[in-house]
Every structure is written in C-alpha cells, then in structure tokens.
Amino acid sequence: MHTPPVLATRPYRPLSPLHLLLVSSAFPLFLGALLADIAYARSYEIQWTNFASWLLVGAMVFAVIALVWALVSLITPTARTRTRFLYVGLLALTCVLGFLNSLVHAMDAWQKMPQALVWSVLCVASIGASLWFALGGTLRRREVLP
Numbered sequence: 001m002h003t004p005p006v007l008a009t010r011p012y013r014p015l016s017p018l019h020l021l022l023v024s025s026a027f028p029l030f031l032g033a034l035l036a037d038i039a040y041a042r043s044y045e046i047q048w049t050n051f052a053s054w055l056l057v058g059a060m061v062f063a064v065i066a067l068v069w070a071l072v073s074l075i076t077p078t079a080r081t082r083t084r085f086l087y088v089g090l091l092a093l094t095c096v097l098g099f100l101n102s103l104v105h106a107m108d109a110w111q112k113m114p115q116a117l118v119w120s121v122l123c124v125a126s127i128g129a130s131l132w133f134a135l136g137g138t139l140r141r142r143e144v145l146p
Contacts, residue, residue, distance in 0.1 A: 022066040023134045029059035034120040046109045053105040060098045067091040087133040094126040
C-alpha cells in the first residue's frame with residue numbers, strides 16, 4: 001500500500017483567536033459603510049454619508065491592526081504557508097482599498113456618488129475574502145513552505 005507524503009514536519013501555528021476577532025470585527029463595519037452608502041444613494045440624506053465615513057474609520061482601525069499582526073506573525077517559520085501569504089495579501093489589499101474609500105468619502109457629499117458605493121463594494125468583497133481565509137479552515141492546513 002502507498003502512504004501519502006507528509007506535507008509538514010514542523011509544528012504548525014494557527015491564527016490567534018484575538019486575531020480572528022479583529023478580522024471578523026472589520027467585516028460588519030465595512031458592510032455597514034456599504035449599507036450607509038446605499039441609503040445615501042437612494043435618499044441623498046447627507047447624514048448617511050457621514051455615518052459611512054465613521055464606519056470606515058472603525059473598520060480601518062481593526063483591519064490595520066489585523067494586518068500588522070499578520071505581518072509580524074510571518075516572522076515565525078511555522079506560519080509561512082502559501083495560504084497565509086495570500087491571507088496577508090488580501091488584508092493588505094483591504095487596507096489599501098479602505099484608505100482609498102476613505103479619501104473618496106472625504107469629498108463633498110454631492111460629488112462622491114457613485115464612486116463611494118463602488119469602493120465600498122470592493123472593500124466588502126476584499127474583507128469578505130480575508131475573513132473566508134481566516135475562518136474557513138484554509139489557514140489550518142499543515143503545509144509549510146521549505
């Protein structure tokens with residue numbers, strides 16, 4: 001009989017529960033900003049855009065802290081997997097998109113639509129993919145790069 005090869009000989013280091021809390025806390029804030037942008041696009045009530053801006057600030061706080069934590073965790077060799085590098089890249093993309101979204105939300109209320117809505121959709125998609133990698137079990141595989 002043939003036995004399958006072992007992918008990792010070193011112990012694997014999964015994500016910390018506190019790190020997972022940071023990533024999963026950023027998702028509803030980005031989603032709330034998207035919903036506030038949809039409400040603004042339908043009603044043109046300026047308070048919705050102010051609300052979206054504040055939700056983006058909160059989401060960026062959580063996302064940036066999670067990104068820094070993920071980058072620091074790459075120092076240990078047991079955390080260097082292909083999926084972990086992809087996860088860190090998605091978190092970095094989320095932070096860049098969130099920053100650009102914040103710049104768009106800083107524009108005049110009448111000038112920011114429809115760009116703000118598009119950027120918010122991109123942010124939700126990016127943090128959703130990051131959250132899928134964090135919670136979906138793909139970061140719990142035992143593959144370690146040589």
